[in-house]
Amino acid sequence: MALSRTGPVRSEAARLAILDAAVSLFTERGYDHLTMEGIARRAGVGKQTIYRWWPSKGDVIAEAILEGRLLGGRRDLPDTGDARADLAAWLTDLFTLRASPDGEGLLRSLVAAAAGSAETGRRLRAEILAAPLSHRLSQAMGGITGPRLDAAADALLGAVILRALSREDFGQDDMLLLVDAIVGPAAR
Amino acid sequence: MALSRTGPVRSEAARLAILDAAVSLFTERGYDHLTMEGIARRAGVGKQTIYRWWPSKGDVIAEAILEGRLLGGRRDLPDTGDARADLAAWLTDLFTLRASPDGEGLLRSLVAAAAGSAETGRRLRAEILAAPLSHRLSQAMGGITGPRLDAAADALLGAVILRALSREDFGQDDMLLLVDAIVGPAAR
Amino acid sequence: MALSRTGPVRSEAARLAILDAAVSLFTERGYDHLTMEGIARRAGVGKQTIYRWWPSKGDVIAEAILEGRLLGGRRDLPDTGDARADLAAWLTDLFTLRASPDGEGLLRSLVAAAAGSAETGRRLRAEILAAPLSHRLSQAMGGITGPRLDAAADALLGAVILRALSREDFGQDDMLLLVDAIVGPAAR
Amino acid sequence: MALSRTGPVRSEAARLAILDAAVSLFTERGYDHLTMEGIARRAGVGKQTIYRWWPSKGDVIAEAILEGRLLGGRRDLPDTGDARADLAAWLTDLFTLRASPDGEGLLRSLVAAAAGSAETGRRLRAEILAAPLSHRLSQAMGGITGPRLDAAADALLGAVILRALSREDFGQDDMLLLVDAIVGPAAR
DNA sequence: TGATAATCGAGACGGTACGTCTAGTCTTGGT
């Protein structure tokens, strides 16, 4: 016998309002200033409605990212034919991206989210960033797949993350050097 | 002639008590659960004494790391003659390290600290992890230096950071593959 | 139609716990040692719950007094038929009253509260002390009312306050003289 | 044999700077906002220099008042020949006086000081306010002295204090009524 | 004429309380 349930079903309007609010607050003030209270206020939603569906602010953000609300089309790499240049451009864009015009680096905020939320961490590598990167990288490296490709993708993305954390400035040239260090040898 | 000031001098005992407290709380509960209030309580110190010398908990931790209180000897790489194996072993150790027996990964906590504190971020790459790594890595790569070496070191360390954030398990073999992806071609 | 609001309603249990705590701390240690933090601790209540309903400790005490928790029956004057003696006895009692067995004078603490809190100041004269006094005083002075009565009541109560502030000792005889100075002439 | 002492003697400059600072801060912000730290800062003096000579801020203020720095000539009553009007005018002035142009009532601040400091309390009645009042009052009441005069003075001054605490407005007419209530009967 | 000792400005120290903010839970009334 199936378990039956009565009452209204989850409100899609509330879900969207919450994700919208979370995204706009994240881009305005960064992950550390993001609060459940603030999301609820801006979304015009009771706090309980958030806690009912997400265990933490990290998971709200994880879902928002997953739906492409934070990075939009930026997850996809350009394809100009020059794989080396495409990769460097994409990495530079990721590195340079600000959450808001005068705000924190978006990548750094993303790392903060990943450090605090298992779900975001999982997705950061598996779906959000590493996955789109992998595809183009595979082409550049002669169609390799498997652990060898994963290592290269992790190395590229990880280096940019580490550099974002270091607060130093890196430009297009540095990224090209980075791409060469990982892709170059295989391409030579 | 410099302006001189008289009066009591900074208490070294208080400084040490604060760093000790910060380190023990960090290893017990991780960076996110670390609080100024908690540090002051455990150190037996007024909160103002912390704020007088450090702007944030991130900077307290940064100083503790800098003095080797968090990583101890682990910052130095082994030297068995087999550079490839040494690097993989060191990375695996870093990846595996727990803050406490049942605790969070120490590397992940370190990344959280770096994401929140500019000072820790700067040092994470410049002094704490990348620097010791660079030396051994240079040997393994035929004595190269400069941006090419930096790129390799960032790639190696960054990959491990990204993998730590992803919460997946990686073992010695994966690290060896990683080392090969970056060092290998040059070493071959 | 009035704007309606839904949601949880103010907790009467919390309100009472706060007033109880405030009163017991006030009588134990006096107004200057009374703290919001201490009230919250003893009441087993979050600080925010106090700040939500009262702007300052003075207003908490004002409400406690208004509900008769601090002076109890002492606000009412005795009626033995001898108005002169009744008034003197009441004033002496007020003057002599300690907040706790070994504590500060309660009247002095009350004055401190009134000096610091507009609400308490207002009520000290209007409701708490002067009002009960006025009634009996009117009888003693041949049923007068209005500004003339107010002046007499203020003079009587004010004199006792001033004497409490002076830390000198005054006894029943002094109070009788005081009553005579204000009521006497009219009663003679 | 007398105990001998060597070393520099108390600095009069420091004493004056402290009293000046205390007075100016008192008149600017009132007794409750007066702090030892603030006095020291404004006076350009070490905190210890204050604590060496005065046990509390109340005692600093008490000394300042005693030297006429707070009330100046206002402690003396006018003498126009009309004692009744002189008394009312003096009381009104006392009641109306602001600590600063836009500040708290000075009398209320004085009462706060008296409630908190035994020394100030003692002097408020004995020397500062009641004493000057007594002289003129004695004339107005036919030269009486002793407890009867004290009662009248306490009643007059006390009434004004109580009214200041109540935050209500009282004008010249009210004060005249008050004077009549206490002086009048005897003068009739 | 030193040595001695109390003074001074400055400010670090261990604490307590401030008033605000957020976490996560619970309660109410409405849909």
Add this chain to the structure above:
DNA sequence: ACCAAGACTAGACGTACCGTCTCGATTATCA
């Protein structure tokens, strides 16, 4: 059962003062 609203306990935030202490420099008196 869900929702918006928001009160509840709990506790951290960063700041302001408390009263004590330590520091080095500066006087005065006494040996």
